[in-house]
Amino acid sequence: MKMRRDLLFNRELSWLKFNTRVLNQCSKNIPLLEKLRFVVIYCTNLDEFYMIRVAGLKQLFAAGVVPANEISPLEQLNAIREYLHHEKETLENYYFSIMKELENAKVYLKNYNELTRNQRGKAKEYFFSTIVPVIVPIAVDSTHPFPPLNNLSFSLVLKLSSDTDKHHKFAMIRIPRVLPRFYEADTGLFVPIESIVKEHIEEIFPGYKLEQSAAFRVTRNADIVIEEEEADDFMMLLEQGLKLRRKGAYVRIQIEQGASDELKNFLSSHLKVFNKDIYEYRTPLALSSMLQIVNNKELSHLCHISYIPKILPPFDENMSIFDVIEKQDVLCYQPYESFDPVASFIKDASKDPRTISIRMTLYRVEKNSQIIRALMDAANDGKQVTVMVELKARFDEENNLYWAKELENAGAHVVYGIAGFKVHAKIAQVIRQMDDGSLKFYAHLGTGNYNGNTAKVYTDVSFFTSNFDIANTDITAFFTILTGYCKNKQLRVLSMSPFQIKEKVLRMIKTESLAGKNGEIIMKMNSLVDDDIIKALYEASNKGVNIKLIVRGICCLIPKMKGHSENIRVISIVGKYLEHARIFYFKHATPQYYISSADMMPRNLERRLEIMTPILNESLHAKLAEILRLQLSDNQLAYELDENGIYKRVENNENPIDSQAILESYISGIYKSFKKGRDKEKANQLAQKFFREN
Incomplete structure (x- = not known):
């Protein structure tokens, strides 16, 4: 039986708040290109969210499906649109702030008309040698139908006129992915490819004059639904599904700010995209492509100093x-x-x-x-x-x-x-x-x-x-x-979903409930969505169990809610590394520590084959305990979730604890000690001391 909606945060809005935490990394005191990297991650995440989650909600709405005890698809779509249209301004403000700081570091993003005469000459040469051979100019009229556009494709929409035609013409130019997003005119000087193309529209369409233009980008439904048949046919079915993905319904248009209503109406009429799913940006489009600048080797001084992962004892190159x-x-x-x-x-x-x-x-x-x-x-x-x-x-x-x-x-x-x-x-x-x-x-x-x-x-x-x-x-x-064929789908030591993990976790939560105030649960995961798990955690909280949850992304559980979750704390860690590990601790379980490939979501627990592994060797428990302890103590990368759905940054600069930086430093220290003396036993002792005493 589904839980009441007032006892859960909405899944989609919870995910959007996670992506906001990603974007808000731009406000931290980190290297400039690391800030830009978070813009890239934010935009890439949002692309996938629209391709899958928003597309799915649109399908449910079109089919008239309203799941019981849940917000309707239309309500969710409206809430998502309102959230994202509001956050678009935050994204733009971060972007322009970063670009201003980059200019101080002699890194520039300029349009074609801002280049020097010599730089324009080189850009023109680049246009004719590299761009013209691969771009696709497209007329759109009664004899030239509007073309299909690939998912996340980037194009220009144009309004053209000529002395011989009474009527205006509409046209498009598709800019293929084989071209880099930016032309590097000089070291640290990047030119958006569309600004070069716009400058030469009248050479691409000889005899026509450019009246209006706008860069735009489309997002399509990319969820593949395959009716699985015989295993021998599955590869063929998948290949067919991948082709169908390219033809999914359009679900979003991103267009540069200042585009005329005429151009927007032209696009929306052909693409059948609702006006509220058209987003106008002051920034260049396809910000996820700014990875080209972030990964530029000549600008590596504007990134974090690379950390080199270490091989620690007991592994040794001299031993099998x-x-x-x-x-x-x-x-x-x-x-x-x-x-x-x-x-x-x-x-x-x-x-x-x-x-x-x-x-x-x-x-x-x-x-x-x-x-x-x-x-x-x-x-x-x-x-x-x-x-x-x-x-x-x-x-x-x-x-x-x-x-x-x-x-x-x-x-x-x-x-x-x-x-x-x-x-x-x-x-x-x-x-x-x-x-x-x-x-x-x-x-x-x-x-x-x-x-x-x-x-x-x-x-x-x-x-x-x-x-x-x-x-x-x-x-x-x-x-x-x-x-093969196997009637018994139960493992003896490991737990496997969809047959064992959920039941095992629910039993361990129940055991802690029976212990009351002496019970303790710590769970680190990416997402917490499953109703049954959340209900069990609420019940354990009401019994006095101390529950600490480290949930990076979606969290539908409402913490600190009177009568339900007063003993539950939820934090999210967002930093240099993507927190992806799932680690579970149950004080009265045997053993107490588990790792898993599964998040606490219905898809992981009921529709996937996942494994949860008990860590039987108690000598390894201290390592997992320290990872959890460090993250729960973090006051630099952590956000705490309140009962209103707001994530508040946990910050204490007098005694800063950055869990990721501490682990980098600690592992490096153990490695140096080991390499210096080749004393594996000493390195092991240092590790044990750190995990037991810190």
């Missing part, structure tokens, strides 16, 4: 990774600790003559993945390689489809998932055969993807073990469920 894991469980925290041991786990297995089998799940991987190359090498070498490639990973479908085919061509057994479910679990298993013929099992379980790029900016927990009940019994059973 399998010997280390066989001796003890190991827990790493990326990106403070390096992702290299995760990649080495697969790479070393692929080269090891003892390896007979590698199994793993892949959800999102980088385009040039060392891990996939290693899996292909292992398959080519005759090792048994089984890979679950989740083809339904949103916006990674094409990349995953490519790698699935490459793995198959190398001889790997590739599984594409289970009908009706996404496989979001992060698991790898290596089986090695010893000289006496016995088999040894090794496992990696994580909260994040097997992606070396995101591992540098996402905080995630990696856990390595050779525990027989996990590495052999449970993980073997998990892959049997994925690849």
